[in-house]
Amino acid sequence: MYRPNRIVIDPVSVLADMKEKDFERRLFLFEFLTRMKSWNLLVLLTGEFTIESLKESPLGYLSDAMIHISETITGDKSERHLIVVKMRGRKYVQGRHSYKISSHGMTVFPRLLPELDINRPASTLRVSSGVEGLDRMLTGGLLKDDVILFSGSPGTGKTIFGLHFINEGATKGEPCLIISFEEWPQKIIRNARAFGWDFEEHQKKNLVKFIYFPPALFNADEHAVMIKEFILKNNVKRVFFDGVENLIIALSDAIKRREYVHSLVDHFSSNGITTLLTNELPELFGTIRLTIEDLSGCVDTVILLRQVEVEGQMKKALSILKSRGSDHDKEIREFEITNKGIEVKVAIKGYENVLAGMARKPPAEIFREMFGGNQ
Numbered sequence: 001m002y003r004p005n006r007i008v009i010d011p012v013s014v015l016a017d018m019k020e021k022d023f024e025r026r027l028f029l030f031e032f033l034t035r036m037k038s039w040n041l042l043v044l045l046t047g048e049f050t051i052e053s054l055k056e057s058p059l060g061y062l063s064d065a066m067i068h069i070s071e072t073i074t075g076d077k078s079e080r081h082l083i084v085v086k087m088r089g090r091k092y093v094q095g096r097h098s099y100k101i102s103s104h105g106m107t108v109f110p111r112l113l114p115e116l117d118i119n120r121p122a123s124t125l126r127v128s129s130g131v132e133g134l135d136r137m138l139t140g141g142l143l144k145d146d147v148i149l150f151s152g153s154p155g156t157g158k159t160i161f162g163l164h165f166i167n168e169g170a171t172k173g174e175p176c177l178i179i180s181f182e183e184w185p186q187k188i189i190r191n192a193r194a195f196g197w198d199f200e201e202h203q204k205k206n207l208v209k210f211i212y213f214p215p216a217l218f219n220a221d222e223h224a225v226m227i228k229e230f231i232l233k234n235n236v237k238r239v240f241f242d243g244v245e246n247l248i249i250a251l252s253d254a255i256k257r258r259e260y261v262h263s264l265v266d267h268f269s270s271n272g273i274t275t276l277l278t279n280e281l282p283e284l285f286g287t288i289r290l291t292i293e294d295l296s297g298c299v300d301t302v303i304l305l306r307q308v309e310v311e312g313q314m315k316k317a318l319s320i321l322k323s324r325g326s327d328h329d330k331e332i333r334e335f336e337i338t339n340k341g342i343e344v345k346v347a348i349k350g351y352e353n354v355l356a357g358m359a360r361k362p363p364a365e366i367f368r369e370m371f372g373g374n375q
């Protein structure tokens with residue numbers, strides 16, 4: 001006689017539906033499942049149920065494990081999720097996980113959890129950002145496990161700062177990862193070449209890897225699994241995540257977005273990785289605010305980049321807003337993008353309102369210029 005090890009009944013609800021009355025259906029399922037349990041087989045049942053209806057059904061209390069799968073549609077994007085409702089005798093990760101069905105079958109992407117080791121060490125080692133003047137402003141460079149955010153309006157040089165940072169690491173033989181939503185690998189390679197940085201060579205030597213996802217195709221759990229696997233395999237030392245604000249479009253659920261950003265950067269830090277994030281500020285002029293409010297708590301250093309109008313000329317300015325665990329330069333400094341990359345220059349002195357984008361001399365200074373003397 002053929003004795004299988006596994007049985008799949010797909011869907012089990014059809015068998016129960018053959019009974020007319022609710023009471024009969026419950027009784028049928030009860031008898032069916034208790035008999036099956038005595039066979040000592042692995043049985044997989046499927047059916048269309050809600051989590052609530054299962055809790056009241058014999059299927060709910062007689063099964064050893066219950067997994068609820070569903071598909072949600074947000075805008076034009078459809079996402080599949082899986083929740084372990086019950087799992088007897090073993091631990092499992094709670095919450096919603098993503099899964100994908102493709103020609104390779106089904107792939108599950110467990111959700112990213114925050115690091116739980118509160119006693120993990122914190123590094124005192126410094127690493128270079130690649131920009132000498134910025135290292136000086138940060139009293140010797142970045143702390144090795146820090147998360148640094150460059151925030152600025154479009155065209156202020158955020159991506160170039162990031163590429164500088166990665167080129168520095170890859171040149172020293174450190175494996176690096178670039179995560180982007182806007183610029184795809186070949187475009188980054190081309191743009192870097194203008195500064196004499198050979199990212200194609202870094203890529204060939206397996207020192208730079210790109211993970212590029214257009215926001216419309218983004219799936220947070222899949223992205224996180226891909227990043228974690230790469231970090232584990234390649235002993236990554238530096239990560240550059242360009243355009244974090246794209247997550248607002250890519251991941252519309254604000255809670256999930258916050259969880260994703262926090263657990264990802266936490267994962268980088270606890271693996272001793274230096275992380276550089278960039279975030280676009282919407283206004284060219286005006287008040288400063290971080291677009292992704294979720295970011296403020298999880299970054300150690302915040303650097304603001306601005307285009308500033310100084311006496312009719314547009315200049316680029318940089319200032320360190322905060323730097324946890326170390327002293328830093330408090331000046332607002334001018335910087336220039338040259339064909340060798342970024343060069344930090346002198347402090348912009350004698351002006352106020354610089355970070356709002358419109359530098360102007362204080363009234364006392366104007367008075368002195370007009371009438372001379374010490375006002």
Ligand SMILES: Nc1ncnc2c1ncn2[C@@H]1O[C@H](COP(=O)(O)OP(=O)(O)OP(=O)(O)O)[C@@H](O)[C@H]1O
Nearest residue numbers: 153154155156157158159160161194280337338339
């Ligand atoms: N080869 C180059 N030489 C000198 N300056 C350059 C060169 N390439 C770009 N720039 C300057 O850098 C700016 C773009 O820098 P970058 O791409 O890093 O800005 P960004 O802040 O990342 O912009 P976005 O928000 O659009 O992504 C340009 O506006 C230009 O001023």
Ligand SMILES: [Mg+2]
Nearest residue numbers: 158159160242
């Ligand atoms: Mg950019």
